Amino acid sequence: MNAVLDTAPLIRFEQVWKTYGEGDMRVDALAGVSLSVESGEFVAIMGPSGSGKSTTLNIIGCLDAPTSGTHRFLGDDAGALDRGRRAGLRNMHIGFVFQGYNLLPRTTALENVELPLVYRGIKARERRERAAQALAEVGLSGREHHTPAQLSGGQQQRVAIARAIVSKPTLLIADEPTGNLDTRRGHEILELLTGLNRQQGLSIVMVTHEPDIAAFAQREIGFVDGCIAYDRARAGVS
Amino acid sequence: MLQQSVRLALLSITRNKLRSFLTLLGIIIGVAAVIAMLTIGSGVREKMHADITALGSNQVFVSAGYRFEPGSPPRDAARPLASEDYRMLARRLVDVQATAAVARKSLRAIFGPNSTQVSAVGVTQDYLRIRNWKVTRGRAPTRAEMESGAGVCLIAPAVSKALFGSDSPLSARIRIGQMTCTVIGLLAAKGGSLFTDEDNTVVLPLEAYQTRIAGNRHVESIVLTARPGIMTARIKREAEAAFRQIRRIAPGQDDDFQAEDMTEIIKFTTDTISTFTALLGAIAGISLLVGGIGIMNITLVSVTERTREIGIRMAIGARQGNILSQFLVEASILSLIGGLLGIGLGLAIAWGATLLIGIPFVPSIFAILCLSGVSMMIGVVFGFFPALHGARLDPIEALRHE
Numbered sequence: 001m002n003a004v005l006d007t008a009p010l011i012r013f014e015q016v017w018k019t020y021g022e023g024d025m026r027v028d029a030l031a032g033v034s035l036s037v038e039s040g041e042f043v044a045i046m047g048p049s050g051s052g053k054s055t056t057l058n059i060i061g062c063l064d065a066p067t068s069g070t071h072r073f074l075g076d077d078a079g080a081l082d083r084g085r086r087a088g089l090r091n092m093h094i095g096f097v098f099q100g101y102n103l104l105p106r107t108t109a110l111e112n113v114e115l116p117l118v119y120r121g122i123k124a125r126e127r128r129e130r131a132a133q134a135l136a137e138v139g140l141s142g143r144e145h146h147t148p149a150q151l152s153g154g155q156q157q158r159v160a161i162a163r164a165i166v167s168k169p170t171l172l173i174a175d176e177p178t179g180n181l182d183t184r185r186g187h188e189i190l191e192l193l194t195g196l197n198r199q200q201g202l203s204i205v206m207v208t209h210e211p212d213i214a215a216f217a218q219r220e221i222g223f224v225d226g227c228i229a230y231d232r233a234r235a236g237v238s
Numbered sequence: 239m240l241q242q243s244v245r246l247a248l249l250s251i252t253r254n255k256l257r258s259f260l261t262l263l264g265i266i267i268g269v270a271a272v273i274a275m276l277t278i279g280s281g282v283r284e285k286m287h288a289d290i291t292a293l294g295s296n297q298v299f300v301s302a303g304y305r306f307e308p309g310s311p312p313r314d315a316a317r318p319l320a321s322e323d324y325r326m327l328a329r330r331l332v333d334v335q336a337t338a339a340v341a342r343k344s345l346r347a348i349f350g351p352n353s354t355q356v357s358a359v360g361v362t363q364d365y366l367r368i369r370n371w372k373v374t375r376g377r378a379p380t381r382a383e384m385e386s387g388a389g390v391c392l393i394a395p396a397v398s399k400a401l402f403g404s405d406s407p408l409s410a411r412i413r414i415g416q417m418t419c420t421v422i423g424l425l426a427a428k429g430g431s432l433f434t435d436e437d438n439t440v441v442l443p444l445e446a447y448q449t450r451i452a453g454n455r456h457v458e459s460i461v462l463t464a465r466p467g468i469m470t471a472r473i474k475r476e477a478e479a480a481f482r483q484i485r486r487i488a489p490g491q492d493d494d495f496q497a498e499d500m501t502e503i504i505k506f507t508t509d510t511i512s513t514f515t516a517l518l519g520a521i522a523g524i525s526l527l528v529g530g531i532g533i534m535n536i537t538l539v540s541v542t543e544r545t546r547e548i549g550i551r552m553a554i555g556a557r558q559g560n561i562l563s564q565f566l567v568e569a570s571i572l573s574l575i576g577g578l579l580g581i582g583l584g585l586a587i588a589w590g591a592t593l594l595i596g597i598p599f600v601p602s603i604f605a606i607l608c609l610s611g612v613s614m615m616i617g618v619v620f621g622f623f624p625a626l627h628g629a630r631l632d633p634i635e636a637l638r639h640e
Contacts (some may be wrong), residue, residue: 083557119554
């Protein structure tokens with residue numbers, strides 16, 4: 001991205017506030033959060049609902065900007081960007097995996113995976129090759145032409161991961177990626193993510209409320225009432 | 239990108255076939271009405287043009303009457319034209335090739351127990367030649383018969399059929415009103431035009447018509463044809479100047495006769511038809527507006543239904559412009575489909591109508607292309623606001639949408 005790429009952390013929050021509503025209805029979703037995540041880290045964000053973890057994830061994912069404070073992405077002030085530039089940043093650097101998979105219905109796995117490349121203006125043939133390759137990486141070769149309705153939950157989440165990594169992002173954002181899956185499928189998905197993190201150095205920030213899922217990460221950040229309650233490296237990992 | 243949008247749009251349109259169709263009804267009806275009007279209009283124009291040119295485009299018509307203006311005296315207030323006027327005019331004009339005088343009346347023709355309503359037309363020698371009207375059986379009247387006003391006549395096919403069935407009418411004596419005449423020839427079929435059906439005509443020497451039927455020396459109209467290379471407008475000017483002298487119209491007084499050349503008549507009638515069809519077409523176009531509102535509505539429904547999809551697309555990097563163009567493409571393809579269906583329906587209606595009233599079916603490629611373009615534009619224009627609404631959604635809100 002620029003010269004500070006090597007020195008600047010991947011994500012840096014400086015006194016980030018996020019406020020919703022006005023007057024008496026005012027709610028501080030984030031109350032002066034500062035944190036930083038280095039490239040190659042796998043971070044789990046935990047916390048009860050309403051603790052600010054989703055808001056944090058939205059800002060990290062450049063879907064939202066802080067009300068005050070700075071959010072730096074690769075050293076740049078991402079919070080100051082306009083909508084179009086944020087969209088470009090997401091497209092180039094960030095992959096999303098959601099709890100509900102969020103695949104386009106009635107659209108084949110291959111086409112779903114191609115989508116980020118469509119918005120990057122890549123030609124159809126290259127899109128198809130890269131999408132097929134991404135599907136192979138998540139173990140879904142041969143299912144390119146299945147629609148989401150024809151795939152199990154675990155498979156759908158794999159398609160979503162393929163879509164998130166097809167554009168070779170810097171950061172993968174996972175919002176409760178196992179929330180809709182049983183334990184076994186959930187662990188399979190996490191093994192896949194850990195593999196991507198270890199082998200390709202893909203940075204991952206994941207929100208979860210399940211301790212056994214958070215255990216896959218190297219670092220765990222706990223949120224309570226819009227503030228960081230704890231931030232610790234997990235013993236025995238990495 | 240565009241290809242993707244088009245494919246996506248087609249998918250979403252075909253997924254809701256019934257809904258798409260109902261949405262499109264307004265556009266379909268509007269486009270169909272406009273296309274039908276224009277096609278029928280140009281058919282009428284074509285037919286009229288053909289009818290008029292069949293009469294001969296190098297002709298000038300002179301008849302009694304004042305110029306039609308608000309407050310002008312009625313047509314029959316003018317002095318009728320007389321045979322004498324015609325003879326003097328014919329002598330004076332040098333640039334004419336042929337002249338003819340015509341008078342006509344609707345009468346019953348009787349032969350034995352059979353009778354039929356005919357148009358009895360008294361004419362001078364050159365009339366058949368000017369009209370390019372052939373005698374298929376028998377012969378035309380001789381000059382002597384014409385000048386003496388002999389009791390001879392030519393009948394058109396429908397008259398022959400009504401009076402004689404399949405028998406030969408030649409040499410038979412028929413009654414036309416108070417007059418008896420011998421059929422000496424059968425006229426070629428002219429067919430009906432938009433103005434008259436000439437197949438029920440009986441042609442007589444003008445002299446005979448005036449003395450034995452009309453009882454006066456009046457002439458209804460005078461036909462002048464220009465020599466090759468002479469403009470009808472010039473003939474018209476000459477005829478007007480000569481006729482003012484013949485009829486002793488003082489300077490400053492209005493003409494009590496009208497000379498019209500064929501090009502004027504053609505222009506007037508086609509202009510009238512064009513104005514008329516344009517007006518009806520414009521009224522039909524209002525339905526397009528209603529159709530556009532339908533498109534606006536359905537695009538908004540589509541945006542609302544696919545809020546989550548919009549959120550997903552935004553999360554993975556779609557810009558507002560991408561979302562906007564996706565829904566615009568969808569709206570314009572939808573309305574283009576409506577337009578094409580409407581064009582098909584309109585052409586079918588026009589085809590049926592032209593068959594029914596017996597005019598040529600002249601679909602206009604220009605109108606078809608125009609209306610395709612217009613219906614697509616309707617999609618873009620009316621789809622814009624709902625599409626913009628979709629493009630401006632907040633990605634987080636959109637993703638949360640159930």
